[in-house]
Amino acid sequence: MACNLPDSGSIRPQSVTWPKPACPVSVGSSSLADVTTTQDPGQAAARPTTTRTWLPVAAVATTLVLWASAFVAIRHLGDDFSAGPLALGRNAVGALALLALALPRFRRPGPGQWWRLVVIGLLWYAVYNVALNEGEQHVDAGTASLVLQSAPVMVALLAAVFLGERFTATKAVGLALAIAGVGLISTSGSGSGDPGSDLLGVLLCALAALVYAVSLIVQKPLMATLPAVEVTAVACAVGAVACLPWAGRLVDEAAAAPTSSVLWMVYLGLFPTAIGFTCYAYALNHMPASNLAVTTYLIPVITIVMAWLLLDETPASLAYVGGVVTLVGVSIARRRPRAVPAA
Known part of the structure; x- marks a missing residue:
C-alpha cells in the first residue's frame, strides 16, 4: 500500500537534460529543477521561479497516483505472492532501477548519514512492505489505504518532537480523530468476512503507517545534503537485502505464478517504488514534512476508484465512515493557526 521517487538540490555542479521525465527525479547531484531549456530572453527571469513552483507539485501528484495503484496491485497479487517474497521482488526491482x-x-x-539510510531501508522498505502486503491479505485495498491515512498525524507528532515543527492543540484534536477513525475501520468487517482476520489486517496496516511516519522523520535531514535518487536507491537496496531470507520462496512463487502477475510485481518495483519514492523524496526537500504528508489524503479516493474498476471490490460501509473521520482528523491537523492582528 506505499509511492516509493525524487534531488535535494543542495549541490548543483552542473545542469542535466532529461527527456520527458515521468517525474522530477534527480540524476547524480543535479536536480531537474536545473534542467536548461531554450526560452525567450524576456522570460528568463521569471522561468526559474515557475519551474521551482510546479516541480514539487508534479512530484506529489505523480506519487499519489502511483502509490494508490500500489494498493490495488498488492491486493491483486495476494493469490500468487506471499508478503515476504513480494516485498523482496518489489525492492529488488526498485533497487536495480534506482542504482x-x-x-x-x-x-x-x-558517517552520520549511513545509519539513517540503513534505518530507512529496514523500516520503510522492508518492514513497511511486509506489513502492508500481509495486511492486504486480510482487508481490501480501499480499507488498507484508509488506515494508512493515520500516518500524517503521526508524522506531525514526530516532526514536532524531532524536527522542531509546531504541534498545536489543533493537531492533537486531529490525531485523536484519526485514531478514532482507524478504530471504526477496524470494526467494519472489510476484507475476509472473519472479524479476527479483518482486525489483524487493520493492525498490520496501522503498523505500516507508524513505520512510514518514523521513516519520513529519519529521512528528512538527509535530503538537505544527498541527492534524493541516491537516498532512495541505497535505502531500497538495504530493504532488498533485509528481505533476502524469502529468496527461495520468491523463486518458487514466481515460477508458479502467471506471467501477468510477475509483470505486476515488476511494475511495483519500477513505478510505485522507484519513481514514486524518489518523487516523494524530492517533494520532501521542498516543503515541511507534516504538510507534505497530509497530501496523501487523496490516495484512498484514487485507490477505491481503481479497486472498484479493476478488482470489483469496495470497502464496507462503516469503513467509509471511519475513513471520513480519519480524513477529517487529518484536515484539522493540517490547519495553520490564524495570525492574531497586532493591537
Whole structure:
C-alpha cells in the first residue's frame, strides 16, 4: 500500500537534460529543477521561479497516483505472492532501477548519514512492505489505504518532537480523530468476512503507517545534503537485502505464478517504488514534512476508484465512515493557526 521517487538540490555542479521525465527525479547531484531549456530572453527571469513552483507539485501528484495503484496491485497479487517474497521482488526491482541512476554520480554518504539510510531501508522498505502486503491479505485495498491515512498525524507528532515543527492543540484534536477513525475501520468487517482476520489486517496496516511516519522523520535531514535518487536507491537496496531470507520462496512463487502477475510485481518495483519514492523524496526537500504528508489524503479516493474498476471490490460501509473521520482528523491537523492582528 506505499509511492516509493525524487534531488535535494543542495549541490548543483552542473545542469542535466532529461527527456520527458515521468517525474522530477534527480540524476547524480543535479536536480531537474536545473534542467536548461531554450526560452525567450524576456522570460528568463521569471522561468526559474515557475519551474521551482510546479516541480514539487508534479512530484506529489505523480506519487499519489502511483502509490494508490500500489494498493490495488498488492491486493491483486495476494493469490500468487506471499508478503515476504513480494516485498523482496518489489525492492529488488526498485533497487536495480534506482542504482542504475545513482551510481554514475554516487556521493559517498558521511558517517552520520549511513545509519539513517540503513534505518530507512529496514523500516520503510522492508518492514513497511511486509506489513502492508500481509495486511492486504486480510482487508481490501480501499480499507488498507484508509488506515494508512493515520500516518500524517503521526508524522506531525514526530516532526514536532524531532524536527522542531509546531504541534498545536489543533493537531492533537486531529490525531485523536484519526485514531478514532482507524478504530471504526477496524470494526467494519472489510476484507475476509472473519472479524479476527479483518482486525489483524487493520493492525498490520496501522503498523505500516507508524513505520512510514518514523521513516519520513529519519529521512528528512538527509535530503538537505544527498541527492534524493541516491537516498532512495541505497535505502531500497538495504530493504532488498533485509528481505533476502524469502529468496527461495520468491523463486518458487514466481515460477508458479502467471506471467501477468510477475509483470505486476515488476511494475511495483519500477513505478510505485522507484519513481514514486524518489518523487516523494524530492517533494520532501521542498516543503515541511507534516504538510507534505497530509497530501496523501487523496490516495484512498484514487485507490477505491481503481479497486472498484479493476478488482470489483469496495470497502464496507462503516469503513467509509471511519475513513471520513480519519480524513477529517487529518484536515484539522493540517490547519495553520490564524495570525492574531497586532493591537
